[in-house]
Amino acid sequence: xxxxxxxxxxxxxxxxxxIIVLYIFVAIAAPRLAPPQxxxxxxxxxxxxxxxxxxxxxxxxxxxxxxxxxTPGRLDVFxxxxxxxxxxxxxxxxxxxxxxxxxxxxxxxxxxxGGPVNRLTLRITDTFLTFPVIAGAALxxxxxxxxxxxxxxxxxxxxxxxxxMEPVMLTLILFSWMPxxxxxxxxxxxxxxxxxxxxxxxxxxxxxRLILRHLLPNAISPAVVLVxxxxxxxxxxxxxxxxxxxxxxxxxxxxxxxxxxxxxGPSASxxxxxxxxxxxxxxxxxxxIGWNLLADGLNSAxxxxxxxxxxx
Amino acid sequence: xxxTLKFVIRRLLAIPLTLLVITIVLYGIVMLxxxxxxxxxxxPRGGKSRNPEALRQHIIKEYGLNDPYPIQYARWAxxxxxxxxxxxxxxxxxVLEALxxxxxxxxxxxxxxxxxxxxxxxxxxxxxxxxxxxxxxHGFRLIAFVATSIPPFILxxxxxxxxxxxxxxxxxxxxxxxxxxxVTSPSFNTITGxxxxxxLLNGRLDITLNAFRHLALPAITLSLAHWATLGRVxxxxxxxxxxxxYITAARGRGLPRQTVVWRHALRNAMIPGxxxxxxxxxxxxxxxxxxxxxxxxxxxxxxxxxxWVYTPDAAAAMGFAIYSVLLVLxxxxxxxxxxxxxxxxxxxxxxxx
Numbered sequence: 335x336x337x338x339x340x341x342x343x344x345x346x347x348x349x350x351x352x353i354i355v356l357y358i359f360v361a362i363a364a365p366r367l368a369p370p371q372x373x374x375x376x377x378x379x380x381x382x383x384x385x386x387x388x389x390x391x392x393x394x395x396x397x398x399x400x401x402x403x404x405t406p407g408r409l410d411v412f413x414x415x416x417x418x419x420x421x422x423x424x425x426x427x428x429x430x431x432x433x434x435x436x437x438x439x440x441x442x443x444x445x446x447x448g449g450p451v452n453r454l455t456l457r458i459t460d461t462f463l464t465f466p467v468i469a470g471a472a473l474x475x476x477x478x479x480x481x482x483x484x485x486x487x488x489x490x491x492x493x494x495x496x497x498x499m500e501p502v503m504l505t506l507i508l509f510s511w512m513p514x515x516x517x518x519x520x521x522x523x524x525x526x527x528x529x530x531x532x533x534x535x536x537x538x539x540x541x542x543r544l545i546l547r548h549l550l551p552n553a554i555s556p557a558v559v560l561v562x563x564x565x566x567x568x569x570x571x572x573x574x575x576x577x578x579x580x581x582x583x584x585x586x587x588x589x590x591x592x593x594x595x596x597x598x599g600p601s602a603s604x605x606x607x608x609x610x611x612x613x614x615x616x617x618x619x620x621x622x623i624g625w626n627l628l629a630d631g632l633n634s635a636x637x638x639x640x641x642x643x644x645x646x
Numbered sequence: 647x648x649x650t651l652k653f654v655i656r657r658l659l660a661i662p663l664t665l666l667v668i669t670i671v672l673y674g675i676v677m678l679x680x681x682x683x684x685x686x687x688x689x690p691r692g693g694k695s696r697n698p699e700a701l702r703q704h705i706i707k708e709y710g711l712n713d714p715y716p717i718q719y720a721r722w723a724x725x726x727x728x729x730x731x732x733x734x735x736x737x738x739x740x741v742l743e744a745l746x747x748x749x750x751x752x753x754x755x756x757x758x759x760x761x762x763x764x765x766x767x768x769x770x771x772x773x774x775x776x777x778x779x780x781x782x783x784h785g786f787r788l789i790a791f792v793a794t795s796i797p798p799f800i801l802x803x804x805x806x807x808x809x810x811x812x813x814x815x816x817x818x819x820x821x822x823x824x825x826x827x828x829v830t831s832p833s834f835n836t837i838t839g840x841x842x843x844x845x846l847l848n849g850r851l852d853i854t855l856n857a858f859r860h861l862a863l864p865a866i867t868l869s870l871a872h873w874a875t876l877g878r879v880x881x882x883x884x885x886x887x888x889x890x891x892y893i894t895a896a897r898g899r900g901l902p903r904q905t906v907v908w909r910h911a912l913r914n915a916m917i918p919g920x921x922x923x924x925x926x927x928x929x930x931x932x933x934x935x936x937x938x939x940x941x942x943x944x945x946x947x948x949x950x951x952x953x954w955v956y957t958p959d960a961a962a963a964m965g966f967a968i969y970s971v972l973l974v975l976x977x978x979x980x981x982x983x984x985x986x987x988x989x990x991x992x993x994x995x996x997x998x999x
Contacts, residue, residue: 461667463925464978466932469970472950472963473672477679490678574799578939579951590803598806598818611807615800623795 340635347631353624361420368416378417378585380410393596393610403609405593415613418585422621425503425572425584426565432507433568434561437514438554444515445522446545456519459512467509467571471580474501502575502582506568514557521553555636562629566622573618586614653986653993661975668971669726672964673719681711686960687722691733691740726968732961736952741965745946750839751820752945752973755868756934757840758861760977763869763876768919770873771880772912778885786881790874798933802867802940809863816863818941825856864941868933872926876919883915917989924981928974935970946973 341347360367370376382404384394394404402411444455477491494504525531526549534548569584576587577594590597593610604611676684688705706712710721725731731742774786796804809816820826821841828834828850837847842861845853887893888911896906923930935947949966952959986993 457663458667461664462671464664464928464971464974465668465967466928466935466970466974468932468935468947468950469967473675473967476683476960476963477675488678488680491680570797574797574936577799578936590800594803597803598811604804604807604812611803615804618797618800619795622797626795 341631344631344634346627350624350627350631353620354628357419357423357621357624360416361423364416364420368410368413370417376417378414378421379588380413381408382410384408393593393607396609402613405589405610406596407592409589409592411589411609411613414585414589415617418589418614418617421583421585422569422572426569426621426625429503429506429510429568429572430561430564433510433564434514434557436507437511438518438550438557440511441515441518442522442545442550442553445519445526446541446549448523448526452519452523456516459515459519462509462512465509467505468575468580470505470509471502471575471582474504475581477501500581500583502572502580506571510564510568513560517556517560518550518553521556522549525549525552558636559629559633562625562632566625570618570622586618589614649990649993650987654983657979657982657986661979664975665968665971669723669968670719672967673722674715676960676964677715677718681706683960684711686735687732687964689733689735689961731965731968734949734952734959734962734965736959736962737949741949741961744949744962745965745969748944748946748948750841751943752934752938752947754840754842754857755861755864755938755943755945756931756973756977758842759865759868759872759930759934762865763873764923766869767873767876767923768880768912768916771877771919772884772907772915774877775881775884775915776888776907776911778881783881786877790877793870793874796870798867798871799936799940801870802864802937805863805867806941816859818860818863818943820857820860820944821853822856822860825853828853860943864937864943867940868930868937872923872930872933875926876923879922880915880919883918884911887911887915913988917985917992920981920985920988924978924985927978927981930977931970931974934973946970 342351365373365376368380371380382394382400384397384400386394388394390408391406393406394400394408396403400410400412402415404410440455440459444452531544531548534544539548572582573584573587573590575582576584577591579591590611593607595601596607596610597604676687682702685702685705688709688711690701690705710718713721729742731740731745733739734741734744737744770786774783777783805816806818810818834848834850835844837844841857842854845851845855845857893906893911896910897903901910934945935950937943938945938947939951946966946969949962949969952962
């Protein structure tokens, strides 16, 4: 593990790790930082109860017991900031890892089989690349939620809802596996010809063993980098979807949606009502930056020959 | 047949194939829903029935919704080809008609964003990559880093907050209300549907300028992240190209540096960038939709927003999904063809991309 000290010798990698550790810390310490009303089943939102005569619709400025004020409708910004971290990490990790597994499995198996099967798989992969994720969300809502309550759920629907899959999550997984499949596919197609794989095959290694033991470990590093980048990217997409009203359940995105009129509405002022948007915005941006920098550092550590392609 | 034409035709033939696969997948997704949800895809023209249950049974029988998937799919796909994309009860119009009338706004926004981001992306990548480590390179990397770090919807919000609410320079929407009456009046000939061009064709420069004022912020928001990505890829490619022997040879023969950089090196270095832009065409179109919604730009995405505000409007959601692929494909096609024109190896199908 000579690469570990080298990884930490770069200041941006240290910064990336520091940012991510901070988010993880906030996520773990959420019940301490912002005690929920119902510790068993914490909601990511809390309505601040303050004795004041101002209208409910006017955001309250920061005060000692409300460190970052409230949005219109009295949602506690600090509270959602803290609990949103937990939700963001969970969402990002789930979606990115599931997507990666799906993509890697498809790419690896199809490259291993090779020939016309692989060509067909690659064609279908390219087809999926033409589908904008946003268009899937509305359709999936149709599939996941029964039109009215009397209608019983199909087996698939009950399976998805028991897994806690909501439409945006499912859409993101179903329509972002393609880069993983393409990457792993290209690597394995190259590796298949290399002597050590041929040697393993000639001593009788099985298909599964060849793929898992000999091919994947050497083909997976570009995918690892992409996972890092996707964790941030998926959370930002989720927040964007929640903000524009498709759902997705991002507490941060919801906060921005609630505060929207005070950011760009008729009586808005970016300077006067900064707490409505700035904390959440920064949390989102730094979440993205942290994972991007980490992915970048991993890239130069795992694929040194491509280091000139790094972001920073 | 000239190879370029052959290449273009081959790329064109891939389009129906893609649509086939996408529609098979989409209808497959709908098949997972209970039959009651599928019925709303076949909502009859005109709206509410007094007896919804009878209507539902009628639709199930009429369209054979209990048939096996392939038969249902084939029937549905045939209706799509005939232009019958269903009826949206929320919009109270045909879905296809609603999509088509909103297309020019989306196309206009996409067009200007691409025209902004591709030349700028290539140029800044070349300038930064030709002399890596110089101030221009550091400057580019810093700006590109910031540009990719800010999510587009937040950038859009901030730009609106500053330039619309604060400074009142650039308004949201597609055109000022006063001008919108001019545009919809009978004396104004709608030729292309693109307001910037129609304004010029009708001799109304003020309309063109007004449309540009409304386009500026969304186009910038949309371009920024993609510009940075394109610039980065081009920069990496130029760094690889500039030490190659043909560059040294060209310089050695005494060609001016500008010629070598912009004619020889760029020609090879633009391929990876164009390829990555082509592959991210779907995310560009998705960005268009997000930006449209944030800026209240009345494009195709209106169908989507409407279909998820209230109860799911199946026909609108489905129409939107298919139509968005129809918007991505031409964009991809253009980038593919440019690649084929620039690089004969791609055109001849020798280079694996």
